[in-house]
Amino acid sequence: MEKEKKEKLLALFRSKLDRPMRYYLDVCTRCGICRDACFAYASSPKAEYTPVWRAEVVRKIYKRNFKWIGKLFPFLGKSKEIDDDTMRQLYDAAYTCTGCRRCMMVCPFGIDTQAIQSIAKLLLIGNESAPEELSMLADASIEKGKNIDLYKASFVQGIKNLEKEVISKWKGESDQVIPLDVEGANILYVALAGAHSIIPTASILNAARENWTLSFFEAVNFGAFVGDPIKTQMIAKRIINEAIRLKVKEVTICECGTAYRVMKHLVGEQPFKVSHIAEVMARYLGEGRIRVERDRIKGLITYHDPCQSARNSGVIEEPRYVLHQLTSNFAEMTPNREYNICCGGGGGLVALENEPFREETGKAKVNQIRDTGATIVATGCENCHTQLKFLNDRYKTEVKVEFLTNLVANSLVLE
Amino acid sequence: MSDEIKVIKTMDLKGLPCPQPVIKVSKGIKEIEVGQVLEAVTTDPGALSDFPAWARTSGNEILKTDQEPGLIRFLIKRMK
Numbered sequence: 001m002e003k004e005k006k007e008k009l010l011a012l013f014r015s016k017l018d019r020p021m022r023y024y025l026d027v028c029t030r031c032g033i034c035r036d037a038c039f040a041y042a043s044s045p046k047a048e049y050t051p052v053w054r055a056e057v058v059r060k061i062y063k064r065n066f067k068w069i070g071k072l073f074p075f076l077g078k079s080k081e082i083d084d085d086t087m088r089q090l091y092d093a094a095y096t097c098t099g100c101r102r103c104m105m106v107c108p109f110g111i112d113t114q115a116i117q118s119i120a121k122l123l124l125i126g127n128e129s130a131p132e133e134l135s136m137l138a139d140a141s142i143e144k145g146k147n148i149d150l151y152k153a154s155f156v157q158g159i160k161n162l163e164k165e166v167i168s169k170w171k172g173e174s175d176q177v178i179p180l181d182v183e184g185a186n187i188l189y190v191a192l193a194g195a196h197s198i199i200p201t202a203s204i205l206n207a208a209r210e211n212w213t214l215s216f217f218e219a220v221n222f223g224a225f226v227g228d229p230i231k232t233q234m235i236a237k238r239i240i241n242e243a244i245r246l247k248v249k250e251v252t253i254c255e256c257g258t259a260y261r262v263m264k265h266l267v268g269e270q271p272f273k274v275s276h277i278a279e280v281m282a283r284y285l286g287e288g289r290i291r292v293e294r295d296r297i298k299g300l301i302t303y304h305d306p307c308q309s310a311r312n313s314g315v316i317e318e319p320r321y322v323l324h325q326l327t328s329n330f331a332e333m334t335p336n337r338e339y340n341i342c343c344g345g346g347g348g349l350v351a352l353e354n355e356p357f358r359e360e361t362g363k364a365k366v367n368q369i370r371d372t373g374a375t376i377v378a379t380g381c382e383n384c385h386t387q388l389k390f391l392n393d394r395y396k397t398e399v400k401v402e403f404l405t406n407l408v409a410n411s412l413v414l415e
Numbered sequence: 416m417s418d419e420i421k422v423i424k425t426m427d428l429k430g431l432p433c434p435q436p437v438i439k440v441s442k443g444i445k446e447i448e449v450g451q452v453l454e455a456v457t458t459d460p461g462a463l464s465d466f467p468a469w470a471r472t473s474g475n476e477i478l479k480t481d482q483e484p485g486l487i488r489f490l491i492k493r494m495k
Contacts, residue, residue: 133438133441136437136438136441136469136472136473137434137437137438137469139472140437140465140468140469140472141468143468143471143472144464144465144468147468147471150467150471151463151464151467151468152464154463154464154467154480155460155461155463155464157463157482158460158461158462158463158464158482158487159460161460161482161484161485162460164484191461192433192461193433193434193436193459193460193461193462193465194432194433194459194460194461195458195459195460196432197433198460216464218433218461218465220433220434222434351434351435351438353438382432382433385432386432
């Protein structure tokens with residue numbers, strides 16, 4: 001590797017070395033408790049599928065270049081120089097980790113593997129070997145933020161085409177079925193590109209007679225998936241600027257775990273409240289603003305906690321409250337809540353396809369679902385939904401995968 | 416729609432979840448020659464802004480967009 005490139009990569013590495021990061025890199029005793037917490041190792045017990053193995057790839061570089069013992073005596077202990085081989089190892093470490101942080105829950109020292117992998121991702125960006133798909137998607141999102149006027153007219157037309165389906169679920173009348181650009185709205189709802197992310201929620205918001213408006217931007221943050229802190233902020237800023245321009249009171253994020261976590265916890269304080277759509281639905285049900293017919297949905301339902309919105313952001317009880325209004329036939333997975341097992345689709349992995357890895361490492365989740373006896377698994381995250389459907393197809397679990405919003409919209413009791 | 420413009424490849428992206436439509440198109444465009452045209456069919460309303468934004472950042476050109484309820488067709492020319 002050329003000296004200039006190596007120095008550039010080391011500068012990127014150094015930029016990540018704040019006090020918590022040094023703690024995470026220094027304190028590991030290699031006890032291996034994290035091993036069984038990882039969805040990948042739990043499904044396929046290979047050393048390279050453990051959080052400690054993945055972290056060691058980064059630690060070896062750290063030792064060689066940032067610790068005196070690694071600099072002076074590289075032949076002692078385990079340290080490694082940055083070279084092309086290391087970059088390949090970093091790619092494998094970073095993109096076999098979903099960043100679910102279940103390992104952090106069990107680590108006696110609270111080591112944040114996702115934070116360590118953020119170093120790996122940043123180095124890959126510096127080396128121009130980050131996944132092209134994720135970078136491309138992040139750039140397209142940023143482009144929309146810079147030049148939204150170029151894309152507005154066609155977006156508006158596309159939204160108009162969805163209104164009939166919203167009305168069929170909501171059965172209401174209004175000039176604004178899917179309102180856009182409403183200044184002073186209570187809620188700015190940020191969806192994904194798919195109709196499934198817009199139609200059910202629009203029906204629910206309208207049934208609750210909410211003063212809301214749909215964002216022009218998609219919630220998903222590919223900058224976060226590719227580990228680019230600047231692009232992460234730029235993508236989030238589009239939504240923040242829109243919310244400020246429209247003077248909304250609340251920004252509600254759709255069923256997208258990482259998008260919610262970024263907006264709630266990683267962009268600093270904002271002049272509006274940030275909520276997950278599950279929280280909003282729970283609020284509406286609790287206040288009687290919407291009503292659902294219990295047990296209209298037939299079958300035993302279980303719930304998969306999306307790692308980013310549940311364990312990493314605290315949206316845990318609200319989906320359960322919603323589900324208990326929807327059904328008397330609910331079974332928890334074991335374990336559940338903040339200890340639930342990652343499905344293996346997050347962190348950009350679903351976008352990278354990589355189906356053999358996703359199938360191999362989804363076994364633990366499949367077993368969890370099978371053990372409940374459920375015929376429906378509900379979840380509140382796009383990546384989880386895609387991954388769970390994929391696992392259903394591959395493992396023939398014969399379980400229907402449903403978004404929470406879709407279950408609620410299909411159970412609405414309308415006057 | 417395809418009478419005036421010769422389509423060399425058609426991609427059926429109906430029902431694919433985000434972000435699969437854009438990813439598949441970004442891969443599919445590399446399988447045709449520069450100057451050739453790809454047709455992409457999707458059910459994703461967000462594609463109406465996603466695809467043009469992708470085209471602008473990737474240097475490709477959207478020649479035509481047709482909409483009907485539930486279906487959107489793009490003709491995309493590979494430019495480089």
